[in-house]
Amino acid sequence: MEFDALLLSRFQFAFTIAFHIVFPALTIGLASWLVVLEYRWLRTKHRRYLDIYKFWAKIFAVSFGLGVVSGVVLSYQLGTNWSRFSDVTGNVMGPMLAYEVLTAFFLEAGFLGIMLFGWDRVGPKLHFTATVLVAVGTLISSFWILSANSWMQTPAGHEMRDGIFYAKDWWAIVFNPSFPYRLAHMVLASYLTTALVVAGVGAWYLVEKRFVERSKIMLSMAMGMIVLVAPLQLVVGDMHGLNTLEYQPAKVAAMEGHWETRTGAPLVLFGIPDETAERNRLEIAIPKLGSLILTHDPEGEVRGLKSWPESERPPVAIVFWSFRLMVGLGLLMILLGATGTVLRWRGRLYDTPWFLQACRLMSPMGFIAVLAGWMVAEVGRQPYVVYGLMYTADAVSPVPTGSVAASLIVFIVSYTVIFAAGIYYILRLLRNGPEDSEPAFSGRDSQTVKSLPARENTAEETKGAGS
Numbered sequence: 148m149e150f151d152a153l154l155l156s157r158f159q160f161a162f163t164i165a166f167h168i169v170f171p172a173l174t175i176g177l178a179s180w181l182v183v184l185e186y187r188w189l190r191t192k193h194r195r196y197l198d199i200y201k202f203w204a205k206i207f208a209v210s211f212g213l214g215v216v217s218g219v220v221l222s223y224q225l226g227t228n229w230s231r232f233s234d235v236t237g238n239v240m241g242p243m244l245a246y247e248v249l250t251a252f253f254l255e256a257g258f259l260g261i262m263l264f265g266w267d268r269v270g271p272k273l274h275f276t277a278t279v280l281v282a283v284g285t286l287i288s289s290f291w292i293l294s295a296n297s298w299m300q301t302p303a304g305h306e307m308r309d310g311i312f313y314a315k316d317w318w319a320i321v322f323n324p325s326f327p328y329r330l331a332h333m334v335l336a337s338y339l340t341t342a343l344v345v346a347g348v349g350a351w352y353l354v355e356k357r358f359v360e361r362s363k364i365m366l367s368m369a370m371g372m373i374v375l376v377a378p379l380q381l382v383v384g385d386m387h388g389l390n391t392l393e394y395q396p397a398k399v400a401a402m403e404g405h406w407e408t409r410t411g412a413p414l415v416l417f418g419i420p421d422e423t424a425e426r427n428r429l430e431i432a433i434p435k436l437g438s439l440i441l442t443h444d445p446e447g448e449v450r451g452l453k454s455w456p457e458s459e460r461p462p463v464a465i466v467f468w469s470f471r472l473m474v475g476l477g478l479l480m481i482l483l484g485a486t487g488t489v490l491r492w493r494g495r496l497y498d499t500p501w502f503l504q505a506c507r508l509m510s511p512m513g514f515i516a517v518l519a520g521w522m523v524a525e526v527g528r529q530p531y532v533v534y535g536l537m538y539t540a541d542a543v544s545p546v547p548t549g550s551v552a553a554s555l556i557v558f559i560v561s562y563t564v565i566f567a568a569g570i571y572y573i574l575r576l577l578r579n580g581p582e583d584s585e586p587a588f589s590g591r592d593s594q595t596v597k598s599l600p601a602r603e604n605t606a607e608e609t610k611g612a613g614s
Contacts, residue, residue, distance in 0.1 A: 176341025340513025347510020
């Protein structure tokens with residue numbers, strides 16, 4: 148492996164975006180959950196919802212800040228490391244990234260201050276509106292970022308003039324063939340990631356017998372989200388896979404580990420892809436199930452990697468294993484949600500030690516699944532940066548290898564220090580846990596809310612917290 152400017156630039160972008168993507172994966176889900184928490188508090192007047200809201204709002208603020216910092220770095224890299232890509236695709240990519248800033252980032256930044264610090268300065272309706280708009284902003288941001296990235300995966304609505312991309316149909320560009328599936332897949336992944344974190348934290352407190360009533364609400368609501376979203380994510384993932392089979396068949400061949408084109412293709416459960424020998428070693432497979440999943444016909448034809456030249460194939464091993472990691476974790480999430488449902492029905496959701504430990508162990512798995520999915524999507528697109536139209540090798544900036552290596556080292560050191568400090572602070576917040584909140588809001592329109600006393604939830608209220 149030759150560490151030239153291209154490979155080092157890819158490493159650098161992969162390193163920085165891996166740090167960045169975990170924070171939006173949390174904040175997208177947290178923002179929507181905060182809306183639900185504040186709504187439940189305003190509707191029921193149970194102060195435990197306010198305590199939980201204020202606790203997780205602090206974690207949201209830190210995560211949002213870390214996400215912004217890492218996101219800005221990615222924008223600069225498009226100019227420093229990928230200037231040729233920016234030159235060629237700027238007419239298409241530039242406006243979409245600008246729309247994300249104008250419609251999403253400004254909305255989030257404008258109302259985040261009210262959401263975090265407006266309790267004694269605005270009324271309940273305005274504060275709730277601010278929370279809703281911050282959540283809407285995170286979803287709009289997802290919309291534009293995923294639209295831009297999906298256009299790179301399935302380009303549409305453009306024309307080429309003198310080797311430069313020009314927009315021809317903005318509707319086709321924004322709503323390109325893979326965008327709806329990728330948007331749904333990522334948003335659901337964010338909700339699952341958040342639910343797993345919340346469930347893990349709630350289970351942790353219950354094991355330590357701290358913040359018991361608030362922890363029960365956290366665990367109950369998180370389980371409600373997991374049991375709903377995890378199976379839905381499986382369905383959306385299948386639809387996304389069929390879309391990928393249509394537009395990026397080489398990626399699917401790498402994901403499934405298929406080398407030969409054949410009918411009645413098996414589902415490869417395990418194997419060690421050997422790109423030199425063009426085969427899988429130690430393969431364990433279920434006959435015909437691969438064709439059934441991919442074509443909905445047990446005798447359907449599935450195209451193999453050998454039907455593409457070696458130069459047109461993605462790195463097989465990375466895509467193959469990342470896909471299995473993502474799917475395996477997804478199945479564990481479904482199992483966790485189903486188990487939680489059974490325990491809730493039996494009245495043992497909050498006092499089953501092995502289940503609480505399982506929730507704690509599963510709490511980081513959403514992040515791992517998101518990173519694995521990103522590896523499948525981005526590495527599986529290679530050797531193209533704009534699929535089928537622009538090679539990654541043609542997108543890199545003409546900079547010396549030494550300069551890229553030096554900047555990569557700086558990024559590694561800087562990110563280690565900055566993000567270690569941020570994560571340490573988040574862990575401290577989690578260790579301290581939710582506190583009893585001071586009465587919120589002031590003014591004539593909020594005296595009823597302000598005067599409510601803090602009180603423990605009854606068993607019936609706790610049981611209904613996940614509805």
